[in-house]
Amino acid sequence: MNDFTQLLEDLDGLLVTHPANVRYLSGFPHAEDAWLWLDAGGPLLLASPLYQNDLEAAGLPHLLGRPEAWPRLLAGRARGRVGFEAGRLPYATARRLGEALPGAELVPTQGRVEALRVRKRPEEVERIRRAMAIAREAYLEAQPRVRPGVPEIEVAAWLECGMRQRGAEGRAFPTIVASGENGAFPHAGAGPKALAEGELVTLDFGARHAGYHSDVTRTLALGEVPPQRRRLLAAVEAALEAAMARLGPGVPLAEPDRAARAVLEAEGLLAHYPHALGHGVGLEVHEAPRLSHRSPGVLEPGMVVTVEPGVYVPGLGGARIEELVWITEEGYQVLSAGM
Amino acid sequence: MNDFTQLLEDLDGLLVTHPANVRYLSGFPHAEDAWLWLDAGGPLLLASPLYQNDLEAAGLPHLLGRPEAWPRLLAGRARGRVGFEAGRLPYATARRLGEALPGAELVPTQGRVEALRVRKRPEEVERIRRAMAIAREAYLEAQPRVRPGVPEIEVAAWLECGMRQRGAEGRAFPTIVASGENGAFPHAGAGPKALAEGELVTLDFGARHAGYHSDVTRTLALGEVPPQRRRLLAAVEAALEAAMARLGPGVPLAEPDRAARAVLEAEGLLAHYPHALGHGVGLEVHEAPRLSHRSPGVLEPGMVVTVEPGVYVPGLGGARIEELVWITEEGYQVLSAGM
Numbered sequence: 001m002n003d004f005t006q007l008l009e010d011l012d013g014l015l016v017t018h019p020a021n022v023r024y025l026s027g028f029p030h031a032e033d034a035w036l037w038l039d040a041g042g043p044l045l046l047a048s049p050l051y052q053n054d055l056e057a058a059g060l061p062h063l064l065g066r067p068e069a070w071p072r073l074l075a076g077r078a079r080g081r082v083g084f085e086a087g088r089l090p091y092a093t094a095r096r097l098g099e100a101l102p103g104a105e106l107v108p109t110q111g112r113v114e115a116l117r118v119r120k121r122p123e124e125v126e127r128i129r130r131a132m133a134i135a136r137e138a139y140l141e142a143q144p145r146v147r148p149g150v151p152e153i154e155v156a157a158w159l160e161c162g163m164r165q166r167g168a169e170g171r172a173f174p175t176i177v178a179s180g181e182n183g184a185f186p187h188a189g190a191g192p193k194a195l196a197e198g199e200l201v202t203l204d205f206g207a208r209h210a211g212y213h214s215d216v217t218r219t220l221a222l223g224e225v226p227p228q229r230r231r232l233l234a235a236v237e238a239a240l241e242a243a244m245a246r247l248g249p250g251v252p253l254a255e256p257d258r259a260a261r262a263v264l265e266a267e268g269l270l271a272h273y274p275h276a277l278g279h280g281v282g283l284e285v286h287e288a289p290r291l292s293h294r295s296p297g298v299l300e301p302g303m304v305v306t307v308e309p310g311v312y313v314p315g316l317g318g319a320r321i322e323e324l325v326w327i328t329e330e331g332y333q334v335l336s337a338g339m
Numbered sequence: 340m341n342d343f344t345q346l347l348e349d350l351d352g353l354l355v356t357h358p359a360n361v362r363y364l365s366g367f368p369h370a371e372d373a374w375l376w377l378d379a380g381g382p383l384l385l386a387s388p389l390y391q392n393d394l395e396a397a398g399l400p401h402l403l404g405r406p407e408a409w410p411r412l413l414a415g416r417a418r419g420r421v422g423f424e425a426g427r428l429p430y431a432t433a434r435r436l437g438e439a440l441p442g443a444e445l446v447p448t449q450g451r452v453e454a455l456r457v458r459k460r461p462e463e464v465e466r467i468r469r470a471m472a473i474a475r476e477a478y479l480e481a482q483p484r485v486r487p488g489v490p491e492i493e494v495a496a497w498l499e500c501g502m503r504q505r506g507a508e509g510r511a512f513p514t515i516v517a518s519g520e521n522g523a524f525p526h527a528g529a530g531p532k533a534l535a536e537g538e539l540v541t542l543d544f545g546a547r548h549a550g551y552h553s554d555v556t557r558t559l560a561l562g563e564v565p566p567q568r569r570r571l572l573a574a575v576e577a578a579l580e581a582a583m584a585r586l587g588p589g590v591p592l593a594e595p596d597r598a599a600r601a602v603l604e605a606e607g608l609l610a611h612y613p614h615a616l617g618h619g620v621g622l623e624v625h626e627a628p629r630l631s632h633r634s635p636g637v638l639e640p641g642m643v644v645t646v647e648p649g650v651y652v653p654g655l656g657g658a659r660i661e662e663l664v665w666i667t668e669e670g671y672q673v674l675s676a677g678m
Contacts, residue, residue: 030526049613053523053653086431091423092447094430108431153506160509161500167492169528170499170513184392187369189508274388314392 004038007112012080013039014109015097018088020283021113023211028060035070039077046070071100083109111288118280118288119302125326127212128281128304131168132324132335134207135214138162139339148197148222152177155203156190163207172206172213172285179222183318186275186310197223200233200317202310206285213285215306216336217322232269232311233319239263239309240321243277247307247325247332253295260309261293269311272318278306281324303327304335343377346451351419352378353448354436357427359622360452362550367399374409378416385409410439422448450627457619457627458641464665466551467620467643470507471663471674473546474553477501478678487536487561491516494542495529502546511545511552511624518561522657525614525649536562539572539656541649545624552624554645555675556661571608571650572658578602578648579660582616586646586664586671592634599648600632608650611657617645620663642666643674 004025008014016022016036023031025038026045035046045062047055055062063073071093078101084094086108098106120128142158156175163171178188180199188202195201199222206215219233242263243256257277264270276292281304289297291305299305305327310320324336343364347353355361355375362370364377365384373386384401386394394401402412410432417440423433425447437445459467481497495514502510517527519538527541534540538561545554558572578599585595596616603609615631620643628636630644638644644666649659663675 029528033526050525052613053651054526057524057653084430086434087429089430090426091428091430091433092425092449095425095447108434110431154504157500157503160503161496164496164499165493170510174509185396186389187372187393189368274391312392314396 004043005040007038007116008040008083010081011083011107011109013037013078013104014083014112015074015078015085015089016113017085018113020117020287021085023283024113024117026060028055028058029211030054037074037077041077044077046073071097075100078104081105081107083107083112085113086110114288117282119300120282120304120326121302124212124282125302125304127210128214128324128326129335131172131207131209131212131214132216134163134166134168134209135159135205135216136336136339137166138207139203139205139216139218143220146195146201146203146220148195151192151194152179152182152190152201153192155195155201156205159203159205163205168207168209169211170208172208172215176202176204176217178202178318180317181315183219184312184314184316186312186318186320195222198225198229200225200229200319202318202320204320204322211283213281213283214324214335215281215285215322216324216339217308217310217320218339219319219321229317231267232313232317235264235267235269236309236311236319236321238267240307240323243307243309244323244325247299247327249299249301249327249329249331251299253289253291253297253299254293256307257291257293257295264309264311272311272313273309274312275310278308278322280305299327301327301329343382344379346377346455347379347422349420350422350446350448352376352417352443353422353451354413354417354424354428355452356424357452359456359626360424362622363452363456365399367394367397368550369393376413376416380416383416385412410436414439417443420444420446422446422451424452425449453627456621458639459621459643459665460641463551463621464641464643466549467553467663467665468674470511470546470548470551470553471555473502473505473507473548474498474544474555475675475678476505477546478542478544478555478557482559485534485540485542485559487534490531490533491518491521491529491540492531494534494540495544498542498544502544507546507548508550509547511547511554515541515543515556517541517657519656520654523651523653523655525651525657525659534561537564537568539564539568539658541657541659543659543661550622552620552622553663553674554620554624554661555663555678556647556649556659557678558658558660568656570606571652571656574603574606574608575648575650575658575660577606579646579662582646582648583662583664586638586666588638588640588666588668588670590638592628592630592636592638593632595646596630596632596634603648603650611650611652612648613651614649617647617661619644638666640666640668
């Protein structure tokens with residue numbers, strides 16, 4: 001494990017409990033079942049005896065016990081000002097921690113590790129790039145078979161099996177295959193409905209590789225699509241183009257979404273765009289930063305974000321296109337290119 | 340939605356935030372992105388505008404807003420004694436709730452909805468049974484192809500694709516295919532290592548259907564397995580048999596695990612059995628009750644639990660067998676039979 005004692009700042013110790021943060025700092029792949037304790041002595045994992053053999057094989061410093069016992073395991077170490085992740089630790093666990101550590105002053109913290117995670121290190125970008133390549137290859141194989149008559153859920157199975165067979169740890173999230181009127185639900189899953197001529201079908205999917213995720217969306221037109229549906233897709237394409245033209249280091253986070261909204265407003269579709277333009281992608285599929293027209297802050301080199309305008313019209317359908325973008329020192333790279 | 344106002348007991352309102360509990364009470368499939376408010380007026384979902392079309396189509400009463408705004412959305416309704424799920428709600432969110440509801444007395448609650456979920460309704464058992472059937476069919480198709488030379492990850496892909504193609508919403512958890520020395524890690528994933536003659540290989544997998552899960556484990560012997568490994572598998576088989584002989588309504592939750600431990604102790608393997616015998620399965624893969632030799636309480640009709648003794652010996656390997664069992668009024672049914 002690296003030395004992350006700079007995270008302590010004004011604290012004598014920091015308890016990290018959010019799985020993505022535990023994984024980021026320790027590399028331990030079963031981070032959802034572990035806590036990480038940081039103090040001047042370095043990092044220490046708390047985990048169930050179930051993982052004893054894993055921790056010993058990996059040479060990770062650790063204490064073993066049932067999760068209920070973890071606060072007590074810290075009793076000998078946690079003194080002075082002890083930070084905890086207030087946005088993640090359940091209220092009752094924070095209370096038990098206080099009872100187990102009567103000599104410590106518990107300090108709620110928020111976003112310390114997340115602030116490090118926003119700018120990806122080169123090896124993290126490579127993992128995301130690989131997760132994206134797996135998704136791309138599965139898509140390129142499946143896409144020619146996406147035709148009228150095929151059930152949505154079969155298309156989802158093609159994508160997910162294609163990713164798994166190419167070495168993905170799994171899908172990044174439940175694959176969306178939303179055709180026709182189902183396209184009006186941004187997080188529609190994939191159901192038994194068969195794709196039909198004249199529909200739009202939205203495919204939103206991604207892979208997980210070495211803990212990191214990819215996330216991409218394509219909307220396909222099936223045969224002769226009537227004008228009112230073509231118009232949805234054309235508007236989303238124009239919104240995407242406007243947003244992409246605003247990307248780059250130092251650009252306000254709000255600016256690409258403002259550009260997309262302006263296009264959709266001119267098309268009379270703004271009321272059908274109920275989400276932000278995008279989000280960070282890394283150890284979590286949705287993480288900081290948020291690309292909303294209300295977001296503070298700026299795009300920074302090392303950020304990996306989605307750009308995904310979409311419109312959803314009940315009874316008619318929907319369209320969304322999503323690119324996965326790495327902000328660089330010079331500009332940006334579209335990780336989801338070539339598909 | 341059903342009327343669950345009996346959950347209120349001594350409260351004027353109850354805020355349900357744990358996704359499995361929200362799903363249980365509302366049926367809303369995007370429960371991980373919603374809160375449920377209960378008061379004398381009935382249930383009310385709080386969700387992002389992203390789900391407006393879903394909520395309207397399903398006819399579910401709701402309020403829309405960004406998650407940060409949900410505490411404020413409750414301000415007009417939450418008065419008097421207001422319960423929240425203290426084991427689930429983050430500390431910082433509980434604090435924000437308190438600030439948004441100055442007129443309410445916030446009351447930490449634990450396990451109210453979980454207590455309802457422990458005994459499955461018949462329609463819940465049917466969903467679990469279907470999730471189990473999907474996993475069984477995928478296994479029966481893959482099992483003859485599990486042979487020396489095949490990489491672990493390929494076996495995992497067969498199982499997961501087989502489940503998805505049979506209509507699973509997804510896998511219940513990352514599939515474990517742990518061969519040879521990898522068997523010493525109870526939660527080993529599935530890696531590039533090829534299966535080899537003379538090894539044990541543990542397959543632990545399950546499907547998700549309509550929000551409900553299945554969970555089953557088989558350990559296969561590959562060709563001529565040396566005696567010290569055969570002994571692990573035989574001990575686990577004997578421990579399973581002893582535990583299953585103790586199952587039934589009214590039996591102390593601790594008793595089946597005690598029976599399994601007695602067998603493993605007699606075999607000198609107790610130190611290599613680092614987990615409890617089993618856990619409940621339902622809207623979560625791991626939920627109440629816990630079948631540990633230290634658990635209070637008794638098995639009750641309607642519980643669906645795993646029975647899964649296992650031993651893990653570094654450098655040698657491991658074995659685990661897991662059955663999925665429904666406790667009935669008369670005894671029990673093995674949902675994982677026939678595989």
